[in-house]
Amino acid sequence: MARERADLLTVRQVLEELGGVSKRTFYRWRELQLAPRCIRLPNGELRVRRDVLDSWLEDRAEGTA
Template sequence: MAVCGHWPPRQFRTVNLARTWPVGAFIGGLAMAAIDALTVRDMASELRVGRSTVYRWLATGRGPRIFRLPNNEIRIHRADFIEWVGRLEIDRKGS
Protein backbone atom coordinates (compact mmCIF):
# COMPACT_ATOMS: atom_id res chain seq x y z
CA MET A 1 0.00 0.00 0.00
CA ALA A 2 1.57 3.25 -1.12
CA VAL A 3 1.11 6.28 1.08
CA CYS A 4 0.94 9.63 -0.67
CA GLY A 5 0.84 13.11 0.74
CA HIS A 6 1.53 14.17 4.30
CA TRP A 7 1.28 12.17 7.48
CA PRO A 8 -0.93 12.22 9.48
CA PRO A 9 -3.89 12.41 7.14
CA ARG A 10 -5.89 15.61 7.32
CA GLN A 11 -8.70 14.05 9.40
CA PHE A 12 -6.19 13.18 12.13
CA ARG A 13 -4.43 16.55 12.32
CA THR A 14 -4.96 18.72 15.37
CA VAL A 15 -4.19 22.33 16.15
CA ASN A 16 -3.64 21.72 19.85
CA LEU A 17 -0.43 23.30 21.14
CA ALA A 18 0.17 20.19 23.23
CA ARG A 19 0.78 18.17 20.06
CA THR A 20 -1.81 15.50 20.80
CA TRP A 21 -2.70 12.56 18.59
CA PRO A 22 -6.41 11.74 18.45
CA VAL A 23 -7.53 8.23 19.39
CA GLY A 24 -7.53 6.18 16.23
CA ALA A 25 -4.40 7.66 14.68
CA PHE A 26 -2.30 4.98 13.04
CA ILE A 27 1.47 4.88 12.71
CA GLY A 28 2.99 1.91 10.97
CA GLY A 29 -0.29 0.02 11.26
CA LEU A 30 -0.40 0.33 15.06
CA ALA A 31 -3.12 2.32 16.80
CA MET A 32 -1.83 5.05 19.11
CA ALA A 33 -3.74 6.28 22.13
CA ALA A 34 -4.07 10.01 22.69
CA ILE A 35 -0.88 11.38 24.25
CA ASP A 36 -1.06 14.86 25.66
CA ALA A 37 2.58 15.91 25.73
CA LEU A 38 4.31 19.28 25.91
CA THR A 39 7.56 20.22 24.26
CA VAL A 40 10.14 22.28 26.14
CA ARG A 41 9.02 25.26 24.06
CA ASP A 42 5.37 24.70 25.10
CA MET A 43 6.34 24.44 28.78
CA ALA A 44 8.47 27.60 28.59
CA SER A 45 5.64 29.44 26.89
CA GLU A 46 3.06 28.40 29.50
CA LEU A 47 5.34 29.46 32.35
CA ARG A 48 6.60 32.58 30.53
CA VAL A 49 10.25 31.68 31.05
CA GLY A 50 13.08 31.03 28.60
CA ARG A 51 13.76 27.60 27.17
CA SER A 52 17.22 27.68 28.73
CA THR A 53 15.54 28.01 32.15
CA VAL A 54 13.40 24.94 31.48
CA TYR A 55 16.44 22.96 30.29
CA ARG A 56 18.32 23.99 33.47
CA TRP A 57 15.39 22.85 35.67
CA LEU A 58 15.29 19.52 33.84
CA ALA A 59 19.06 19.02 34.04
CA THR A 60 19.16 19.70 37.78
CA GLY A 61 16.11 17.54 38.55
CA ARG A 62 13.93 20.48 39.60
CA GLY A 63 11.49 20.12 36.69
CA PRO A 64 8.66 17.69 35.95
CA ARG A 65 9.31 14.13 34.78
CA ILE A 66 10.21 13.84 31.11
CA PHE A 67 10.35 11.20 28.44
CA ARG A 68 12.40 11.11 25.27
CA LEU A 69 11.27 10.29 21.78
CA PRO A 70 13.35 7.96 19.58
CA ASN A 71 14.96 11.05 18.00
CA ASN A 72 16.03 12.13 21.54
CA GLU A 73 13.59 15.07 21.75
CA ILE A 74 12.20 15.79 25.21
CA ARG A 75 8.48 15.67 25.99
CA ILE A 76 6.58 16.27 29.23
CA HIS A 77 3.22 14.64 29.94
CA ARG A 78 0.71 17.41 30.61
CA ALA A 79 -0.51 15.57 33.74
CA ASP A 80 3.05 15.50 35.12
CA PHE A 81 3.46 19.20 34.31
CA ILE A 82 0.22 20.11 36.12
CA GLU A 83 1.18 17.97 39.13
CA TRP A 84 4.64 19.59 39.24
CA VAL A 85 3.17 23.11 39.16
CA GLY A 86 0.75 22.08 41.90
CA ARG A 87 3.64 20.88 44.09
CA LEU A 88 5.36 24.23 43.58
CA GLU A 89 2.24 26.04 44.78
CA ILE A 90 2.01 23.82 47.87
CA ASP A 91 5.69 24.32 48.68
CA ARG A 92 5.27 28.09 48.43
CA LYS A 93 2.25 28.10 50.77
CA GLY A 94 4.13 25.96 53.29
CA SER A 95 7.21 28.20 53.35
Template structure:
Protein backbone atom coordinates in the same frame (compact mmCIF):
# COMPACT_ATOMS: atom_id res chain seq x y z
CA UNK B 1 -7.28 3.37 26.29
CA UNK B 2 -6.74 7.09 25.79
CA UNK B 3 -3.20 8.38 25.37
CA UNK B 4 -2.10 11.14 27.76
CA UNK B 5 -1.72 14.62 26.33
CA UNK B 6 1.92 15.22 25.49
CA UNK B 7 3.31 18.76 25.30
CA UNK B 8 6.31 19.81 23.24
CA UNK B 9 9.10 21.57 25.13
CA UNK B 10 8.33 25.01 23.57
CA UNK B 11 4.72 24.64 24.78
CA UNK B 12 5.93 23.86 28.31
CA UNK B 13 8.34 26.80 28.25
CA UNK B 14 5.59 29.15 27.05
CA UNK B 15 3.21 27.96 29.78
CA UNK B 16 5.69 28.40 32.61
CA UNK B 17 7.18 31.58 31.12
CA UNK B 18 10.78 30.45 31.17
CA UNK B 19 13.68 30.38 28.72
CA UNK B 20 15.10 27.05 27.56
CA UNK B 21 18.41 27.78 29.33
CA UNK B 22 16.71 28.60 32.63
CA UNK B 23 14.55 25.49 32.32
CA UNK B 24 17.57 23.24 31.80
CA UNK B 25 19.34 24.84 34.79
CA UNK B 26 16.28 24.08 36.88
CA UNK B 27 16.17 20.56 35.47
CA UNK B 28 19.84 20.01 36.38
CA UNK B 29 18.90 20.86 39.99
CA UNK B 30 16.04 18.33 39.86
CA UNK B 31 13.35 21.01 40.15
CA UNK B 32 11.73 20.78 36.70
CA UNK B 33 8.74 18.76 35.53
CA UNK B 34 9.47 15.25 34.30
CA UNK B 35 10.37 15.02 30.60
CA UNK B 36 10.23 12.09 28.20
CA UNK B 37 12.69 11.64 25.36
CA UNK B 38 11.09 9.94 22.39
CA UNK B 39 12.98 7.46 20.19
CA UNK B 40 13.31 10.16 17.51
CA UNK B 41 15.08 12.44 20.03
CA UNK B 42 12.19 14.84 20.58
CA UNK B 43 11.31 15.90 24.13
CA UNK B 44 7.77 15.75 25.53
CA UNK B 45 6.11 16.40 28.86
CA UNK B 46 2.88 14.73 29.92
CA UNK B 47 0.15 17.22 30.82
CA UNK B 48 -0.37 15.32 34.08
CA UNK B 49 3.34 15.65 34.98
CA UNK B 50 3.28 19.40 34.30
CA UNK B 51 0.10 19.82 36.37
CA UNK B 52 1.66 17.84 39.24
CA UNK B 53 4.77 20.05 39.02
CA UNK B 54 2.57 23.18 39.23
CA UNK B 55 0.99 21.75 42.40
CA UNK B 56 4.40 21.22 44.01
CA UNK B 57 5.31 24.83 43.17
CA UNK B 58 2.15 26.01 44.92
CA UNK B 59 2.90 23.87 47.98
CA UNK B 60 6.49 25.13 48.14
CA UNK B 61 5.27 28.74 47.98
CA UNK B 62 2.74 28.26 50.80
Protein backbone atom coordinates in the same frame (compact mmCIF):
# COMPACT_ATOMS: atom_id res chain seq x y z
CA MET C 1 -10.86 0.51 32.26
CA ALA C 2 -8.44 1.80 29.64
CA ARG C 3 -5.98 4.45 30.73
CA GLU C 4 -6.60 7.81 29.09
CA ARG C 5 -3.82 8.93 26.79
CA ALA C 6 -2.12 11.91 28.35
CA ASP C 7 -1.35 14.90 26.15
CA LEU C 8 2.34 15.23 25.41
CA LEU C 9 3.65 18.80 25.42
CA THR C 10 6.75 20.01 23.64
CA VAL C 11 9.37 21.97 25.58
CA ARG C 12 8.19 25.11 23.78
CA GLN C 13 4.61 24.51 24.94
CA VAL C 14 5.77 23.95 28.52
CA LEU C 15 7.80 27.17 28.44
CA GLU C 16 4.76 29.09 27.21
CA GLU C 17 2.61 27.60 29.97
CA LEU C 18 5.20 28.67 32.52
CA GLY C 19 4.85 32.26 31.41
CA GLY C 20 7.81 32.50 29.09
CA VAL C 21 10.53 30.74 31.09
CA SER C 22 13.64 30.58 28.91
CA LYS C 23 14.81 27.36 27.30
CA ARG C 24 18.15 27.78 29.07
CA THR C 25 16.41 28.00 32.46
CA PHE C 26 14.33 24.90 31.72
CA TYR C 27 17.39 22.84 30.80
CA ARG C 28 19.20 24.14 33.89
CA TRP C 29 16.24 22.97 36.00
CA ARG C 30 16.62 19.57 34.32
CA GLU C 31 20.31 19.44 35.29
CA LEU C 32 19.33 20.26 38.87
CA GLN C 33 16.43 17.78 38.76
CA LEU C 34 13.93 20.58 39.44
CA ALA C 35 12.02 20.42 36.14
CA PRO C 36 8.92 18.31 35.54
CA ARG C 37 9.70 14.73 34.55
CA CYS C 38 10.24 14.44 30.79
CA ILE C 39 9.95 11.69 28.20
CA ARG C 40 12.79 11.44 25.68
CA LEU C 41 11.53 10.30 22.29
CA PRO C 42 13.65 8.10 19.99
CA ASN C 43 14.57 11.20 17.95
CA GLY C 44 15.99 12.85 21.09
CA GLU C 45 13.18 15.38 21.55
CA LEU C 46 11.64 15.86 24.97
CA ARG C 47 7.96 15.77 25.87
CA VAL C 48 6.17 16.44 29.14
CA ARG C 49 2.87 14.76 29.91
CA ARG C 50 0.10 17.26 30.65
CA ASP C 51 -0.83 15.54 33.93
CA VAL C 52 2.82 15.56 35.05
CA LEU C 53 3.13 19.30 34.36
CA ASP C 54 -0.14 20.03 36.18
CA SER C 55 0.97 17.98 39.19
CA TRP C 56 4.42 19.61 39.17
CA LEU C 57 2.82 23.07 39.20
CA GLU C 58 0.38 22.09 41.97
CA ASP C 59 3.27 20.82 44.12
CA ARG C 60 4.88 24.27 43.86
CA ALA C 61 1.80 26.32 44.73
CA GLU C 62 2.30 28.54 47.75
CA GLY C 63 -0.31 29.11 50.39
CA THR C 64 -2.16 25.84 49.86
CA ALA C 65 -3.73 24.09 52.81
